[in-house]
Amino acid sequence: MLRLPHALFSLGLVATSLVAQSPLPQVAKAGKTAKTAKAIDPADLDLAVKPCDDFYQYANGGWLKRSTIPADKARFGSFEELADRNRDTLHAILEETSQRSDWKKGSLEQKVGDFFASGMDQAAIEKLGAAPLSPWLARIEAMKSTRDLASVLAAFHGAHAGGGGFGFGVAQDAKNSTQYLAQLSQGGLGLPDRDYYTKTDAKSKDLREKYVAHVAKMMVLAGEDSMDARAHADAVMIVETRLAKASMSRVDQRDPQKTYHKMLVSELEQMAPQFAWRLYFKGLGLKQVGDVNVRQPAFIMEFGSMAEDITLPEWRAYLRWHAVSSAAPHLSRAFVDEAFDFNSRILNGIPQQQDRWKRVQAVLDTPSALGEAAGQLYVKQAFSPEAKQKMVVLIENLRAALKEKIVALPWMGADTKQQALKKLAAFGVKVGYPDKWKDASKIEVVRGDFYGNIMRARAFETRHNLEKLGQPIDRTEWGMTPSTVNAYYSPTMNEIVFPAGILQPPFFDAKADDAVNYGGIGAVIGHEMTHGFDDSGSQFDAEGNLKNWWTEADKKAYESRTDLVVKEFDAFKALPDQNVNGKLTLGENIADLGGLKIAFAAWQKSLGGRSPDPIDGFTGPQRFFLNFAVIWRNVIRPEAQRVRLNTDPHSPGRFRTIGPLSNLPEFYQAFGCADGDAMKRAEDVRPSIW
Numbered sequence: 001m002l003r004l005p006h007a008l009f010s011l012g013l014v015a016t017s018l019v020a021q022s023p024l025p026q027v028a029k030a031g032k033t034a035k036t037a038k039a040i041d042p043a044d045l046d047l048a049v050k051p052c053d054d055f056y057q058y059a060n061g062g063w064l065k066r067s068t069i070p071a072d073k074a075r076f077g078s079f080e081e082l083a084d085r086n087r088d089t090l091h092a093i094l095e096e097t098s099q100r101s102d103w104k105k106g107s108l109e110q111k112v113g114d115f116f117a118s119g120m121d122q123a124a125i126e127k128l129g130a131a132p133l134s135p136w137l138a139r140i141e142a143m144k145s146t147r148d149l150a151s152v153l154a155a156f157h158g159a160h161a162g163g164g165g166f167g168f169g170v171a172q173d174a175k176n177s178t179q180y181l182a183q184l185s186q187g188g189l190g191l192p193d194r195d196y197y198t199k200t201d202a203k204s205k206d207l208r209e210k211y212v213a214h215v216a217k218m219m220v221l222a223g224e225d226s227m228d229a230r231a232h233a234d235a236v237m238i239v240e241t242r243l244a245k246a247s248m249s250r251v252d253q254r255d256p257q258k259t260y261h262k263m264l265v266s267e268l269e270q271m272a273p274q275f276a277w278r279l280y281f282k283g284l285g286l287k288q289v290g291d292v293n294v295r296q297p298a299f300i301m302e303f304g305s306m307a308e309d310i311t312l313p314e315w316r317a318y319l320r321w322h323a324v325s326s327a328a329p330h331l332s333r334a335f336v337d338e339a340f341d342f343n344s345r346i347l348n349g350i351p352q353q354q355d356r357w358k359r360v361q362a363v364l365d366t367p368s369a370l371g372e373a374a375g376q377l378y379v380k381q382a383f384s385p386e387a388k389q390k391m392v393v394l395i396e397n398l399r400a401a402l403k404e405k406i407v408a409l410p411w412m413g414a415d416t417k418q419q420a421l422k423k424l425a426a427f428g429v430k431v432g433y434p435d436k437w438k439d440a441s442k443i444e445v446v447r448g449d450f451y452g453n454i455m456r457a458r459a460f461e462t463r464h465n466l467e468k469l470g471q472p473i474d475r476t477e478w479g480m481t482p483s484t485v486n487a488y489y490s491p492t493m494n495e496i497v498f499p500a501g502i503l504q505p506p507f508f509d510a511k512a513d514d515a516v517n518y519g520g521i522g523a524v525i526g527h528e529m530t531h532g533f534d535d536s537g538s539q540f541d542a543e544g545n546l547k548n549w550w551t552e553a554d555k556k557a558y559e560s561r562t563d564l565v566v567k568e569f570d571a572f573k574a575l576p577d578q579n580v581n582g583k584l585t586l587g588e589n590i591a592d593l594g595g596l597k598i599a600f601a602a603w604q605k606s607l608g609g610r611s612p613d614p615i616d617g618f619t620g621p622q623r624f625f626l627n628f629a630v631i632w633r634n635v636i637r638p639e640a641q642r643v644r645l646n647t648d649p650h651s652p653g654r655f656r657t658i659g660p661l662s663n664l665p666e667f668y669q670a671f672g673c674a675d676g677d678a679m680k681r682a683e684d685v686r687p688s689i690w
C-alpha cells in the first residue's frame with residue numbers, strides 16, 4: 001500500500017509496453033535487434049551537434065529523429081524498449097500456460113494460466129457488466145450515519161476495493177527498523193496531486209471540469225441517472241478538494257522526518273476524535289494496534305473534521321466514486337473505455353488503448369504473490385546465472401570505488417566518514433529474483449472469474465501486509481517482479497535491488513566492452529548506492545534507522561553542495577511553460593550524479609592502468625558516456641511530461657543526461673570540452689558531492 005522508495009525510474013500511471021521478440025532470450029543474447037547490433041550504434045548519434053554543446057542530442061539525435069511514441073504509450077525510450085521485450089517473453093509464457101487446462105489444481109501454472117485466461121475472457125466480463133460493483137454499492141447505501149464511515153472504510157481498504165479517504169498499511173518503523181509499524185497516510189484523491197485541485201490557471205480549471213464530467217459519466221455507468229450523477233460528481237469534488245488542501249506537498253514528503261509521527265492509538269483518537277479509529281482497526285481484523293505512525297498529521301486532523309461535517313449523502317457519493325473507479329479497469333468495456341479516456345487520453349495524451357493482453361498482464365505482473373508466481377515461470381526461461389555473477393563483481397567494484405571516494409572527500413570530517421563507510425559496508429544486495437518466493441498457495445484462481453480472481457488476490461495481499469504487525473522483519477521480500485526494467489534502494493532495509501529484467505542491453509550486455517557496461521548498468525548500480533547518501537537516504541544509518549550520524553558542520557557542507565543541484569535543475573525548462581522542480585527531483589539528481597561518478601571511477605580502476613583501443617572511432621571514456629546517454633533517451637507526450645513534472649521525483653531523460661555530465665571533469669576531458677561550453681559548468685556553480 002505504501003509506495004516503493006527510491007526506484008531508478010518511475011513507471012507510467014498507465015502500465016506501459018509493446019513489440020515482439022521471439023524465443024525467450026537468454027540474458028546475454030537478448031536485446032539488440034538486427035538494426036542496433038552494436039552496443040553503441042553510430043546511426044543513433046547526431047554528429048552535426050557538438051558533444052560539448054548538447055550531449056543528449058549528440059549521443060541520441062539519430063535515434064530521437066527516427067523514433068516515434070507508439071500510439072498506446074505516453075513515453076518511449078530505452079526502458080520501455082527493453083520492458084517491451086521482457087513483456088513479450090512473459091506473454092509467450094502466459095499464452096502457453098493459459099492454453100492448457102490440465103495443470104494440477106493449485107500449481108503455479110494453473111494459477112497463472114487461469115488468471116490470464118480469465119482476464120482474456122472478454123465475453124464473460126461483458127456479461128457481468130456492472131454487477132461486481134453491486135455488493136460494494138449496497139454496503140455504501142446501507143450507511144445510516146457518518147459514524148458508519150469507519151466500518152465501511154475498513155471493509156473497502158481490507159478488500160483493496162477503493163474507499164479512499166486515507167491510506168493504511170504496515171511497513172518498517174523508520175526509527176526502529178527491526179520492527180513493523182502501522183502507517184496512516186494521506187490519500188483519497190482522484191487527480192494525480194493535491195495541486196491539481198487548487199491551481200487557478202486555465203489548464204488546471206479545464207482539467208478539473210473534465211474530471212468532474214468523467215466522475216459523472218462513471219456514476220451513470222454504475223447505474224445512476226444523469227442528474228444525480230452530476231450532483232454526486234460535484235460532491236466528490238468538494239470532498240477531494242478538502243483532502244487536497246490538507247495534504248502535504250510531494251517535496252515535504254521526501255523528508256523522512258516530516259512523515260514520522262509515531263503515536264499511541266489513544267493519541268490518534270485525540271488528534272482526530274470524529275472518526276472511530278478503533279472500530280476501523282477492528283474492521284480490518286487487527287486486534288492490537290499499539291502504535292501508529294501518522295505520516296501527515298494535518299491531513300488526518302482534517303479528515304477527522306470531515307468525518308463529522310461532510311454530510312452522509314456527500315460521503316456516499318465520494319465512496320461510490322472510489323469504489324467504481326477502483327473496479328473500472330477490470331469491468332466491462334464501457335467502464336474500461338471511460339477510465340482510459342480520462343486517465344490516459346486526457347491526462348497523459350495517449351491516443352490508443354493497449355491491447356487487452358497487455359492490460360491483463362500488467363494486472364498480474366506486480367510485486368505480489370501471484371506476480372511472483374508468474375515471475376518464477378519467467379526466470380526459468382529468461383535469466384542467466386552468468387549475468388548474475390557478473391553483476392555481483394560489478395557491484396563490489398562500485399562499492400570499492402565509492403569507498404575510495406568517501407575516504408578522499410575534502411568536505412567531510414573523519415567521524416562522519418567513519419559512519420558513511422559503515423553504512424556502505426552494510427548495504428545488502430539482491431540480484432535477479434527472490435531467493436524465497438512469495439507463497440500464492442492460499443489464493444484461489446478460477447478460470448472465467450477475472451474480477452473474483454483480482455479481489456481474492458488483493459484481499460490476500462492486504463491480509464499478508466497487515467499480518468506483519470508484531471512479526472519479525474521479512475528480509476527476503478522484493479518490491480519489484482523479476483521481469484521489471486528498474487532497480488531500487490530501500491533506506492530501512494539498507495539494500496540495493498536489481499531485478500533480472502534490467503540485466504540486458506542497453507544496460508548490460510555480456511558481449512559489449514566494459515566501458516559500455518559501466519556506463520550503463522554501472523551507473524545504475526552507482527545510482528542506487530548513492531540513494532543511501534542522497535538528501536533523504538543519508539538520514540538513515542547502517543541499520544536502516546532514521547537517526548542522524550552527521551556532525552553539524554558536515555551536514556552544512558553537504559547541504560551547500562546539494563543546494564547547487566537544486567538550482568541547476570530548477571533552471572531546466574522541460575516544457576515551454578514549466579521547469580523541472582529541483583527540490584522534488586533532488587534525491588534522484590544526487591543519485592544520478594554520484595552514480596555516474598562512481599561508475600566511471602570503478603571502470604578506471606578495473607582497467608588497472610590499461611587504455612582500451614577505440615571502437616568505431618570512440619575511445620573507452622567516450623563509449624562510457626555515450627551509453628550513459630543511451631539509457632536515458634526517450635520521447636514523451638507533452639501531456640505526460642506535465643503530469644511527471646508535477647509528480648515524478650525523476651527528472652526528464654534529457655536532463656538526467658546533461659545535468660550530471662555537465663558537472664563531471666572526466667566528461668570534459670573525454671570530449672575536450674572547454675570553459676564556456678554549455679556542457680562544462682563553471683566551477684563556482686558546479687556541484688560535487690560523492
Ligand SMILES: [Zn+2]
Nearest residue numbers: 006007008591
Ligand atoms: Zn533513483
